[in-house]
Amino acid sequence: MVENSIQLLRAEAKRIRLDMRSGAYDGQTSGMTPGLAQANLAIMPKEYAGDFLRFCNSNRKPCPILGVSDVGDPMLPMCGDDIDIRTDVSRYWLYENGEPVGEVTDLKDHWRDDLVTFAVGCSYSFEEALINAEIPIRNIEMGVTVSMWNTNIQCEGAGPFQTPMVVSMRPMTPAQAIRAIQICSRFPDVHGAPIHFGDPAAIGIEDITKPDYGDAVEIYPGEVPVFWACGVTAQRAVAGAKIPFGIGHKPGHMLITDQLNSQLAVL
Amino acid sequence: MVENSIQLLRAEAKRIRLDMRSGAYDGQTSGMTPGLAQANLAIMPKEYAGDFLRFCNSNRKPCPILGVSDVGDPMLPMCGDDIDIRTDVSRYWLYENGEPVGEVTDLKDHWRDDLVTFAVGCSYSFEEALINAEIPIRNIEMGVTVSMWNTNIQCEGAGPFQTPMVVSMRPMTPAQAIRAIQICSRFPDVHGAPIHFGDPAAIGIEDITKPDYGDAVEIYPGEVPVFWACGVTAQRAVAGAKIPFGIGHKPGHMLITDQLNSQLAVL
Structure with a gap:
């Protein structure tokens, strides 16, 4: 891919994320921005993030980490430019004690300053x-x-x-x-x-x-x-852990990153 | 492998080839000189060598070429130092019109100045x-x-x-x-x-x-x-072609080369 088409692809990714942010788009992401990696989402309080990171590192095949946020910071610069994880995914699932308790299109009313975001690689x-x-x-x-x-x-x-x-x-x-x-x-x-x-x-x-x-x-x-x-x-691990509060994406409604699939190749 | 142990390994390969040359060893090569590639042998008149090379190139998975000799030249420098293909394999099979006609421990009485040698990669x-x-x-x-x-x-x-x-x-x-x-x-x-x-x-x-x-x-x-x-x-191709004269190794009695298996790795 030439530099110009990569810029266009990332501009398209940003446009889609902004449409999700504004509420203009709340659908699935399958087939969108081919060439860019999409990611699974796992958001949880800092108290559990260390163990979850260790879980992912020990089980890299199912749970490869593409990005982790700072504690309480809704931005995810490891995954792309200006990604606000509170708004830039189309649909989220909320969990309490391992049970799904609701679906929302943004996290504005649910964000906490102790939350950590994990972006986990996706089969797309x-x-x-x-x-x-x-x-x-x-x-x-x-x-x-x-x-x-x-x-x-x-x-x-x-x-x-x-x-x-x-x-x-x-x-x-x-x-x-x-x-x-x-x-x-x-x-x-x-x-x-x-x-x-x-x-x-x-x-x-x-x-x-x-x-x-x-x-x-x-x-x-x-x-x-x-x-x-x-x-x-990863979702099953979070649900099974029955932690008091956690957030995931709705299946099929992935985080669209700026990371090229070709950059993820180790060879 | 450190340089010194590679030198020792190649010295061992040369010693075995010289034992074959002198007639001191005429057995199998399985398990010998671990780390060095062994090779299948196909020797045929120049008249057929072009087609055989084309056959190998078109069927690289069964017939990957590790070395080819000059016409009539019994030395095979692509495969190692001082390899005389007339003597440095322990047992050879002779073919006429696609049929095996004899087994010999050297090719001194059978060498011709129109012969071309192919060394083909081996599963060892x-x-x-x-x-x-x-x-x-x-x-x-x-x-x-x-x-x-x-x-x-x-x-x-x-x-x-x-x-x-x-x-x-x-x-x-x-x-x-x-x-x-x-x-x-x-x-x-x-x-x-x-x-x-x-x-x-x-x-x-x-x-x-x-x-x-x-x-x-x-x-x-x-x-x-x-x-x-x-x-x-490769052997089946040579036999099936029913060319007037050809030479192979006796199965299990491979050419021991100086090529490191680790050098054959493309990654």
């Missing part, structure tokens, strides 16, 4: 890399949400954050899966290489036709299910 | 990389030859060289296979990443318990067969 980035390599993504072809399951793979615990890993699944031929492993290995900050393929029962998935989150997709003859560590693990 | 290099990553290799654990099959994957043809791909198989868990794909992707000159995993029938293998070449190995519960493009493809 590697899906884009796969599509650019002509590897078809079934959930995108079908226009549905990717299939996700709880597994029997236990994450490394940290303080109150103790949870099994959540995985997403995309069906592929073995040759496509081998290429996908190569491509995704370049992107450890957005879940990296798959963690499993083939037999779902080997990671505790009982019914491959019934995802725990998202939508079911068809697996064609000659394909195998390929499983990636999923950022929903 | 990536097996070493996998073992160094604590990925077990069943055929090495069992002390047998790796299982190999003819497939229904057609290589790109070049002149008289027309053959389906031969593959080798190593059983692994999916997590080991994912790591193996990452590791082997660094080594395109020694067959690179696997080309298939899982269902043998998808690449034309009818019975996974009966290899076409080498020995059968057990596949444990929870493992899948993982298939790599195999250098035996």
